Amino acid sequence: MYVMRRWGTRNAGALAALFRFLDPLIRAFHPLFRRLGYGRLERPAAALEARLKGVLFDCRMCGRCILRATGMTCPMNCPKALRNGPCGGVRADGTCEVAPETPCVWVEAWAGSRRMRDGKAILTVQAPVDHDIQGSSAWLRHIREAAAARGVRAEQSE
Numbered sequence: 001m002y003v004m005r006r007w008g009t010r011n012a013g014a015l016a017a018l019f020r021f022l023d024p025l026i027r028a029f030h031p032l033f034r035r036l037g038y039g040r041l042e043r044p045a046a047a048l049e050a051r052l053k054g055v056l057f058d059c060r061m062c063g064r065c066i067l068r069a070t071g072m073t074c075p076m077n078c079p080k081a082l083r084n085g086p087c088g089g090v091r092a093d094g095t096c097e098v099a100p101e102t103p104c105v106w107v108e109a110w111a112g113s114r115r116m117r118d119g120k121a122i123l124t125v126q127a128p129v130d131h132d133i134q135g136s137s138a139w140l141r142h143i144r145e146a147a148a149a150r151g152v153r154a155e156q157s158e
């Protein structure tokens, strides 16, 4: 929903602060999720994530969310699905060369990043889209990977 997507970009600073606050709480669910089985949780989590983030960010369920590095603007809404900045075709007025009726996703991402405390994360080089994980829950992946980084047993119990 384009109106909500623009709202997310305009309020990128507040959304990022909310995420920073919620992140440790969400990650604390890892032991419970591991016990229940990440595999078993995948389908309902992905459905919930698609619904919520679909409304807020026009999320395309790429499987690895980089909203915090893109000014809370989903880069998968770029018609070319570019994850590392705009192509060379941005018009002088900041609109997209493919869809001239809309602003370039990356122009909006940059504006959103300027409202965020850690806005320089937009300069981080992102890995290409992994088509093997498309449609899966980036939330669960984030929790699992954060646990693994902390050295907590994080293997999937499928």
Ligand code: SF4
Pocket: 053, 057, 058, 059, 060, 061, 062, 063, 064, 065, 066, 067, 074, 075, 076, 138
């Ligand atoms: S970066 Fe991926 S997971 Fe995050 S909102 Fe965009 S499509 Fe969804």
